[in-house]
Amino acid sequence: MSTPTGFMEYSRQLPADREPAERIKDWEEFHKHLSEEELRTQGARCMDCGTPYCHTGIDMAGGTSGCPVNNLIPEWNNLIYRGLWSEALERLHKTNNFPEFTGRICPAPCEGSCTVGLIGQPVTIKTIEQAIIDKGFEEGWVVPNPPEKRTGKRVAVVGSGPAGLATAAQLNKAGHTVTVYERSDRIGGLLMYGIPSMKLEKDVVQRRVDLLAAEGIRFVTNTEIGKDISSEQLVDDYDAVVLCGGATKPREFNIEGSGLKGVHYAMTYLNGTIKSLLDSGLSDGQYISAEGKDVIVIGGGDTGSDCVATALRHGCSSVTQFGTHDMAPLERDPINNPWPQFPNVYTLDYAQEEAKALYGKDPREFSIMTTKFVGDEEGNLKELHTVQIRRIVDETGRKIYQPVPGTEKVFNAQMALIAIGFDGPEQTIVNQLGLETDRRSNVKAPYGKYQTNVDKVFAAGDMRRGQSLVVWAINEGRQAAREVDKYLMGSTVLV
Known part of the structure; x- marks a missing residue:
């Protein structure tokens, strides 16, 4: 624990935002930042609970309680309090491939289940998370780390959103040769084209994509599986295929006049x-x-x-x-x-x-x-x-x-x-491969296993679970990569 009475001594503090009337004039990120001393104080509010619900990551009452990627929050809160930033970054990267995304756009279910929130305001977890990774990039601590050796196994990942990128990052770390296919002209999926720049600036996304490419992941854009390359051909060409295409089919709103211009x-x-x-x-x-x-x-x-x-x-x-x-x-x-x-x-x-x-x-x-x-x-x-x-x-x-x-x-x-949500994934790949789906048209692949009814084919993220949070997509991408590694090698080095 940083300090036993920190949650009583210090108040919750959030970084100020740029004034609304000013920020609507541009497309730049609207959050300002806390100083290192202010962040240290916020880290001191963490109680290091005996049972830290902040990193449980469970579905509860129709919502998410705690962090779905099980971030070791009390540990890096304490490290920030002690001024050990590089160690905090190492701890953060153990569970989360992309804290620069979640630190900006996650609704922070971790804060909703913070024990300090029982009697007051929760710890400023999300702000500290973003500060750790931003400092990591600023100090040059985040550098390409390609695997020392390759396994000879080839894996295709379809879709370059958070689930696809997490899957690719983990499988590449295990030494497999990974190719990510994206139908758009830029890599990032939802992160690039679904979230406005004032919430997530696109150079932040591209920075991570460039890092993954430097680690050996091959990215192929402007290529739609099921059209430009048949789904069957993809399965034949690779040792495993992971479908991370998202839930991109919009829910229809067919009422009188819905076909009008505008x-x-x-x-x-x-x-x-x-x-x-x-x-x-x-x-x-x-x-x-x-x-x-x-x-x-x-x-x-x-x-x-x-x-x-x-x-x-x-x-x-x-x-x-x-x-x-x-x-x-x-x-x-x-x-x-x-x-x-x-x-x-x-x-x-x-x-x-x-x-x-x-x-x-x-x-x-x-x-x-x-x-x-x-x-x-x-x-x-x-x-x-x-x-x-x-x-x-x-x-x-x-x-x-x-x-x-x-x-x-x-x-x-x-x-x-x-903007009433989505009705699951598009069905081109599903139909071509004969994949089983659930009642909501999502690809059927058991949670924790991620393997479909078709040999060599796995599914993760919104394409499997339906429309959800970016942090759940990262969770599923990491877990799916572990199962693919186990499928290919008989055991897994991934956690």
Whole structure:
């Protein structure tokens, strides 16, 4: 333990963010940083619990409790307190291949299950994690570390998102020759094209990709398995294949008027903006612009919030975000949402902070459902019709949404962005290989084993578990690599 009374002596401190009204003028990261002395103080708040729930990583009550990659949080908190930064980095890399990603974009379920949070504010875990890896790069401690020898086994990884990169990194460490296939023009998958630059700057992603390439991983872009190379050919050419293509099929939203011009799926909107920003600083115009438009974002999750922030940077006239869920309570409910569950409390995400700074209020509408889109005579979206809803349990025990009579409303809008989640992976590879799927169309591969019904073929990440957190994708990529290594060699050196 850093200091036995640190959690009583020191208050939780987070780094300040750039002012919302200023940061919406650019696409740069919006967080500032704590000093080393401030980070040392925050590390001193860690209790080094006898049972540290912060790194348990379990599903609980529909959410995640603790760190899914089982980061050794109390250990590197103590090392930071003692000023042992390089040792802290070594400890962090033992469990997490990419702390520079999770330290920026993870919702920090570790903090939700921090024991200090039982009676006060949790330890500033996520901030310390990011600081450790950022200092590691700044000091030159993070360098290519290729394996000393190769096994002669060849593995193909399909998809270069967090699961694919984690799988490739671990298998390469074990000495296998790894090729990663990506259908986009840049490596990174969700990390590159799904998350806006102000949350995760793309040079941070590219820095890690370059490091992995220097360690011997081969990356192939602009190549879609199932089209450019058949799935069967890939299996024939390699000793093992790991499918990490993500859950990229958007959940359909087929209501009246959904085909109108101005109605778009969120990832089409986000991907286009990020690619245009990277290619030309948006000067090529090859993206869907919200400039001068009243924008409605349908979906209350992270993707919806990213749409809000992107629309603000485009220069929209207004933006409103719809969610079917109730507004969360201001304080944690000790009965229905006890520790160590992830705390369900009212907060403003970065995007809502920005909208509030610009328009004077939280942009979210809660417990609301869109009933139809209405267009003008030229087929352009002009308004959304909505109704308030309440969730009830029907006679079969299902939870359903029931419209509340008399709460109908019309919102003016020239753009609507659908951010209601995903319906599993695209099915081209699944059909070509005859892979078994679960009831949600995800590839069936038991958790902890990751092997499909087809010999040599494994699956990990969102393609196997469905839409989830980046940190779960890293977890599954690491575990899948261990199982592939065991399959190829009879035993494994990976943990």
